[in-house]
Amino acid sequence: MSLQFFQDSEINNNPAANRAFFYGDAVWVSFYIHNGRLIMAEDCYFFLMASMRKMRMNIPLSYTLEFFQDLFEEKILSNGISCGRIRFMVYRKQQHPLQKAEVNYYFELQSEADPLQLNAEVELDLIKELTVSNNLLSNLQVHSPENIYGEIYASENDLDDVIFLNSSKRIARSIHGNLLLLEGDTIRVPKQTEGAYISPLMESFVTHLHKSKSARIEEAEIIAFETQKAEEILIFSEAKGISPVRKIRNKEFGHSRFAAMIDSWRETFS
Numbered sequence: 001m002s003l004q005f006f007q008d009s010e011i012n013n014n015p016a017a018n019r020a021f022f023y024g025d026a027v028w029v030s031f032y033i034h035n036g037r038l039i040m041a042e043d044c045y046f047f048l049m050a051s052m053r054k055m056r057m058n059i060p061l062s063y064t065l066e067f068f069q070d071l072f073e074e075k076i077l078s079n080g081i082s083c084g085r086i087r088f089m090v091y092r093k094q095q096h097p098l099q100k101a102e103v104n105y106y107f108e109l110q111s112e113a114d115p116l117q118l119n120a121e122v123e124l125d126l127i128k129e130l131t132v133s134n135n136l137l138s139n140l141q142v143h144s145p146e147n148i149y150g151e152i153y154a155s156e157n158d159l160d161d162v163i164f165l166n167s168s169k170r171i172a173r174s175i176h177g178n179l180l181l182l183e184g185d186t187i188r189v190p191k192q193t194e195g196a197y198i199s200p201l202m203e204s205f206v207t208h209l210h211k212s213k214s215a216r217i218e219e220a221e222i223i224a225f226e227t228q229k230a231e232e233i234l235i236f237s238e239a240k241g242i243s244p245v246r247k248i249r250n251k252e253f254g255h256s257r258f259a260a261m262i263d264s265w266r267e268t269f270s
Contacts, residue, residue: 003109005075018104020091024143027051028089030238031072032115032201034269036082038072041065043200050198051140052090056099076109083114085241113241115201116266118259121246122160122235124174126224127153132164132172134195141197141238150175161235163224163248166195171222177237178202179245181222181230182215182257188226191219202236208265215261227251232258 019025029048032039045065052059072086088107095101132138132146150162154175163179166172171179172195180202181188187209190196209215227233232255233245242262244255 003076003079003081004106005108006106007104018091019094019101020089020143025055026089026091026143027055027057028087028141030110030115030201031068031086031088033072033076033081033084033086034114034116036077038069038077039269040200040204041069043204047198047200048088048090051142052103054136054140055142057090057092057103058100060103075107081109081112084112085110085115087239110239111241115241116262116269117242118255118262119241119243121255122243123247124154124159124161124163124235124245125157125249127162127164129153130164131167131169132195134166134172134193138172138195139192139198147175161243163227164195165224168194168221169223170194171224171227173197174235174237176239177235177243179222179227180206180234180236180258181227182232182234183230186216186218188218188220188222188230190222194221197238199236199238201238201242205236205262205265208268209261212264214264232256234258 029044029051031041031044042065045068049059076086086107087110088105090103090105092098093102093104127150130146130149146164154160154162161174163174164172171190173190178189178196178199192198206217210217227248228251232253235243235245244258245253
């Protein structure tokens with residue numbers, strides 16, 4: 001089933017009214033459906049509000065948590081969708097001054113798979129042609145030309161993803177998500193100040209691990225070589241879901257321990 005919704009029809013008649021079309025002037029987040037209900041809605045909502053504030057968008061008073069819950073209930077859940085990921089984009093209209101411009105939204109049901117389950121294993125490698133920023137906006141889901149370059153690079157080199165470094169030559173993130181490195185009883189995650197994404201999905205998972213004392217969580221500055229010392233690696237992506245890493249260069253990884261942790265986390269949403 002394909003479900004797509006614009007706030008109004010003007011974008012079909014006048015794409016120039018949508019600054020996302022010409023300038024990438026938009027932010028997006030994912031909302032998640034699991035077992036026929038919206039989960040982590042509050043965390044995803046606050047991430048959207050924070051992203052809009054950082055992009056100096058004019059947030060409508062109607063944008064309450066209840067507004068989004070009712071919107072998704074009417075447009076998505078009422079269609080009998082039991083699992084999936086809702087990609088929700090807010091874009092600025094072509095009005096001046098920009099800080100007072102109205103915003104519109106577009107959203108779609110991007111996948112009907114369970115967003116809490118593991119995807120297929122992936123292979124990735126380091127990309128050296130460019131680095132990613134670690135400024136105020138680097139943690140947001142916004143237009144990123146380096147991601148487009150990275151996707152093409154990965155495809156041309158028979159990879160599923162790539163590791164981006166920041167200007168300090170430390171791991172920032174992958175194309176669409178954050179890396180979690182398991183070694184012993186510690187899970188290391190690149191700091192947001194390194195250029196990692198803010199991820200409500202990942203935050204929910206690591207919070208569960210912390211509360212259940214399943215692992216010690218460490219936000220760290222990580223150099224690329226440290227991936228070769230990890231026992232298992234996961235990628236948490238707001239766009240693609242949760243993917244275990246199978247191989248980085250000559251090092252292969254399993255994911256049995258992470259799989260058990262994911263199962264334990266999923267049970268909290270039953």
